[in-house]
Amino acid sequence: MILCLCPSPAIDVTYNVAAFAVGETTRVRRVTRRPGGKAVNVARVLTALGDHAVVLAPVGGATGEEFRNGLSAFGLPAETVHSGHSTRHTVTVVDAAAGQASVLTEPATIDCWDAVADRFHALLTAAEAVVISGSLPSGAPDDGLATLTLAARAAELPVVVDTSGAALAGALAGKPTVIKPNAAELAEVSGRSDVLAAARELAGFHGVAVVASLGADGLIAVDAAGSWHARPARRLRGNPTGAGDALVAALARGFARGTALCDLLGDAVALSAAAVVQPYAGEVDVAEFDRQRTGVRIEDLEAAR
Known part of the structure; x- marks a missing residue:
């Protein structure tokens, strides 16, 4: 079983529009509501691939009842687990003309x-x-993710963490197996704009693997064994909001099987690409x-040094 902790769940509302006009009225062609949060999307992808995932x-x-x-x-x-605070909403506007998605997220408590x-x-x-994915809600202790990560690592389980900002910095203290920031999140936590240099620095200092998602350009991956740039065969148009979650799913199922990072990058990129062509996050073709x-x-980036 792959345990997927969703500290900030949500009801995901998706508006599909022909073209999103900022500052003007835009007619919505289709509306959907479904349980969301990054860890939920991860679990749904894992389930679609035949893996057993449980959401916490x-x-x-x-x-919350709808969730x-x-x-x-x-x-x-x-x-x-029952909370006295209502489960939040997130709203995604999928712009068919631009092939882009804009996301509004309510705060989680x-x-x-x-x-x-x-x-x-x-x-x-x-x-x-274990997957720990999503933002740290207000009301949670600052060391909350680090404490949970340490517990999972003490149980000799691989841990994939996908969060950002102070929550990511805190989680690193728990020595997760791998972190999965995007380029902006990596720059924020490392203070460096060069993705490869930042990934190498964090991997070396904290003793973790770093997989930085680069959108249509694939990913940069670094661990103690080396560094690589993996990218899809071609750029795909669609809804990119679930691509990072699909990437996390690939990392989790690979590490659960004992696969080395370098050997699961092909699946990671391919699964991300397969998520982009689906209309909603958490689905994969x-x-x-x-x-x-x-x-x-x-590309082996060590060979290019």
């Missing part, structure tokens, strides 16, 4: 962190890997995943 999340209010019911409708196993942590510890005994695997280009 704090939920509250009517939106629970939505996970059940997806056939996604979940462990939910938690009042039951200790209960979530207790359930997390209990679930570790059945886990093969398995046939497209198989097609994309044959075209991924991987």
Whole structure:
């Protein structure tokens, strides 16, 4: 089982529009609502690939009930902890003309962190890997992610962390197996704009693997064994909001199987690409995943030094 901690769950609302006009009225062609949060998207991708994933999340209010019911409708196993705060919304506007997505996120708040942590510890005994993905809600302790990561590592489980800012800096203290920032998040936590240099510095200082997502340009990956640039065979148009979550899913399932980082980069890029062509985050075209695997280009950056 891959345990997917979603500290800041949400109801994802997606507006599909022909063209998004800032400052003007835009007619929405289609609206969907579904349970979201980055770890939920990861779990859905894992499930689509045949892996067993369980979501752990704090939920509250009517939106929390909608979240629970939505996970059940997806056939996604979940462990939910009651919160006195209503589960938030996120809103994504998918612009078909531009091939872009704009995301608005409500703030997340938690009042039951200790209960979530207790359930997390209990679930570790059945886990093969752990994903901690999403923002750290207000009300959580500053060292919350580090403490949970340390517990999972003490249980000899691989841990994939996908968060940003102070939460990412805090999680690094727990020595996760791998972190998955995008280029901007990596620059923020490292203070360096050069993606490769920043990844190498963090990997060396903290003893973790760093996989930095670069959007259409693929990813930069660094660990103690080397550094690589992996990219898809071609640029794809679609909804990129779920690509990073698909990448995390590939990392989690690879590390759960004991695969070395360098050997799972092809799957990571291919799965990200297969997510882009789907209209909603958390969905993946398995046939497209198989097609994309044959075209991924991987450059050994150590050989280029």
